Amino acid sequence: MVSIFLRSLLFNILFYPNFVFWAIVALPTLAMPRKALLRVANWWAQSNIILMRIVCNIRVEYRGVEKIPTGPLIVAAKHQSMWETISLLHFFDEPFFVLKRELLRIPLFGQYLVKANMVAIDRSSGARALKQVMRRAAEEVKHGRQFVIFPEGTRRPPGAPPDYKGGVALIYADCGVPCLPVALNSGLFWPRRTFLRYPGTLVVEFLDPLPPGLPRDAFMTRIESVIEEATNRLVAAGQAEQAQLFGRVPAPVKA
Numbered sequence: 001m002v003s004i005f006l007r008s009l010l011f012n013i014l015f016y017p018n019f020v021f022w023a024i025v026a027l028p029t030l031a032m033p034r035k036a037l038l039r040v041a042n043w044w045a046q047s048n049i050i051l052m053r054i055v056c057n058i059r060v061e062y063r064g065v066e067k068i069p070t071g072p073l074i075v076a077a078k079h080q081s082m083w084e085t086i087s088l089l090h091f092f093d094e095p096f097f098v099l100k101r102e103l104l105r106i107p108l109f110g111q112y113l114v115k116a117n118m119v120a121i122d123r124s125s126g127a128r129a130l131k132q133v134m135r136r137a138a139e140e141v142k143h144g145r146q147f148v149i150f151p152e153g154t155r156r157p158p159g160a161p162p163d164y165k166g167g168v169a170l171i172y173a174d175c176g177v178p179c180l181p182v183a184l185n186s187g188l189f190w191p192r193r194t195f196l197r198y199p200g201t202l203v204v205e206f207l208d209p210l211p212p213g214l215p216r217d218a219f220m221t222r223i224e225s226v227i228e229e230a231t232n233r234l235v236a237a238g239q240a241e242q243a244q245l246f247g248r249v250p251a252p253v254k255a
Contacts, residue, residue: 001246004197004246007197007199008056008195011055011056014055018048018051019044022040022041022043023108026040026041029115030111030112034117035093037112038094038116041089041112041116042089042090044086045089045090052189052190052197055197056189056199057200058189058190058197058198058199058202059201059202060087061201061203061204062091062204062205063203065091065206067180067208067209068091068092068206069178069180069209071177072141072143072144072145073092073141073146073147073177073178074137074171074175074178074179074180075092075095075146075147075179075180075182076151076168076180076181076223076227077148077150078152078156078182078227079150079152079154079156080155080156080157080184080187080188080192081155081187081189081190081192082190083186083189083202084184084204085097087204088148088182091206092146093144093146094144094145095145095147096119096140096146096147097148097149098118098133098149099113099118099119101120117140119132119140121133130167130170133167133171134171134174137149137171138174138175141175141177142175147171147175149171151164151168151227152165153167155187157187157191157192158187158188158238158239162228164223164224166220168220168223169219169220169223170216172214173216173219175212176212176213178209179209179212179219180207180209180210181206181207181208181223181226181227181230182204182206182227183204183205183207183226183227183230183231184202184204184205184231184234185231185237185238186202186204187235188200188202188235188239189202190202198246199245199246200238200245201238203234203237203238205230207226207227210222210223
């Protein structure tokens, strides 16, 4: 565990200078088309994956990549870690996320978010915020973009009971495009509320897309069942690997 602590410390020391480096590299993209910025963001994401492998002994495996549809899409992903907010960018041409409006106030970083045309909302607005997301999502998807959404709304540690929100079904119905479910076990390796990074194989699995037009209740039942079933399988495999690597499975952070 001492080795894990030291490796995690080194990773975090390198993570922030790495972010600053790519933020500087991206400066010219503020005067370029949006795709230029997204390309640099993807390079930044890939550099973090390399750091994870070299420093923390975390390997990343992607499954089901061939199932990713082209064109406009809703991507409904399990959310266990900050990792997927960075690293899912790689697989989509024009991805966009929902984010807290406060992030736009961060110097330079906020300008990049505006340039990338992300959807910034005031979470305290409740139903008004959901309507804003639905309107913007439909607009962006109609322009061929891929909307990456976390149906539970916030990070949930591995093993926590699922808490899917109905907003994803409303957005799905409003956009009228396929929905790609995504399962993962990132919370075992990059847990929330701690700087520790645990070794092992982080797996992302793209599941069979759901066609547009499903009834709301059927969609919610299907999206939760397929994501949770696959996620539980990936988490169990990851925990077994961790038990072999360092003798025990880290206790999950409470929700």
